[in-house]
Amino acid sequence: MSGEEGIGWARPARRVGPNLPWRWLPANTETLVPAAHHLTLILPWATLVMSAHATGLTRLPLCDWELVALRASFNSGGWSEWQNHVFFARLLRRGDAYLTGIVEGPGAPCWDERAAAVLSAVDELHDGSAISDTTRARLGRHLTDRQCDELRMVTGIYELIAMVFSTFAPPGELINFEPRTVRALTARHGARRPRPDKPLAPAAEPSPPRPKTLSVQPDTPPANAAERAWLPRDPTVLTALARNHRRLARLLVSAAKRGVRLRLSEADIELVVQRTVWRCGPVGEWRARAAVDPEVARVVGQGPDASGLEPRRAALMRAVDELDTEFFIGDVTWAALTAEFGYDVPRLLELCLLVGHYRAFAMLLAP
Structure with a gap:
């Protein structure tokens, strides 16, 4: 995987820049770069994070x-x-x-x-x-x-x-x-990477007891694409979040219910989320998603190098793996997704946020 060195970490070569020349922008304003490419996604996400700081x-x-x-x-x-x-x-x-x-x-x-x-x-x-x-x-x-x-x-x-x-x-x-x-x-x-693969073995340990449903959980299964993307299928996840951060859990549910128009297809979203959960956990979320879509679970378990796998799906899973270990998408995978399969910057931004979102859930429910 190629990248730039010199600050202690490998970093990807410059791919996406601001519309204005960088020399005219104040220092450390790179936070504006992704926001400029997907306002409908970044602003609600940023509001959720800032509200979490203010409300619990x-x-x-x-x-x-x-x-x-x-x-x-x-x-x-x-x-x-x-x-x-x-x-x-x-x-x-x-x-x-x-x-x-x-x-x-x-x-x-x-x-x-x-x-x-x-x-x-x-x-x-x-x-x-x-x-x-x-x-x-x-x-x-x-x-x-x-x-x-x-x-x-x-x-x-x-x-x-x-x-x-x-x-x-x-x-x-x-x-x-x-x-x-x-x-x-x-x-x-240098960096403390790479992080190792951590495949789950859902059959190797018993299912955790299902907790009492809390009011922060949706009363019905996720209805729109945003809910299906951002809300966990396993109620244990939101219950763990609501145990000490009920307001934050409510914010997450309400943000998902408002519905942000996502550019990734639902099939791509499910593949990305399942691959992230397969690598990081939690086990209950993997089981819940694998039960709903076993065909995607089978592909995820085989990995991006499986023989006969559609190249586009292999590239998406490889991007998830690279984000989880290197924290950026490698140059080869980036080129394949953008040039060969036509993924634009907003969709790749959604991919990054989905991987990070479910990694945070995994950390919350970790032992």
Whole structure:
């Protein structure tokens, strides 16, 4: 997979830029690039994320939030958010040792037990969408259950942001806020990728008990394409979200019910979501979707390299795999999707958001 080096992470070559010359835009405004290509999708999604901050996703202390944001952005190559939070850390007068510790990880000597536990949890979620028993016990000495759930969601959100901006933003920013020592360290460390494939084995473990249905869940099966795309089929997912974040769960349901016009076909959406869930979990969501569409589940289980598979479907699954491991779509896959199969930028943006969306669900329901 080709990419640009020099900041600690591989990044795709410039593919999509703003309409204005980049030199006329302020620094770190690459967040506007994807929005300009799909306003009907980005604005509701951004509203949902910002509303979550204002209506309940606020129990995680700021010091922990910053650790999660910085480490998750570093792990996933989220250059834009990394720079923004480096700038914020410097405003808070965090020294070079703080940022160096973020790059070196939970084993850095500058961290106390609480910070090391938070960083270990972020790393484990990045590597396998789950937190080990040892790390959960360490977190339990410092965070409540609700704060631990928020840590999972915040990790997923920042890795989703990394996917979108790494795929669609121009490769160069005007301002680098890193101190020189940290800049040199990030270039030496490189990325923590690749993440391994994590295929599920639905028959290997019993189905979890179905929880009592909460009011945040739709009363009827998803009716429109947006609901079918963004709402999980397994009620366990929304129940877990609603357990401590009922308002956030309601926002998610209402946003899906309003219906954003999606450009990906329903068949493509189901293939992308099932492949993401097959790789990341949760198991209950995989079972629910495989039961509704077993033919797609069979294709997903075979993978993009299966013999006789339609090339377009293989390219879509390969894009999902690359987003999950590299956090951007590789050049070969990008070229195949755009030039050979005619996928435009808005549809590829939808693909990125779908993968990140269900990866965040997997982190929320991880052990």
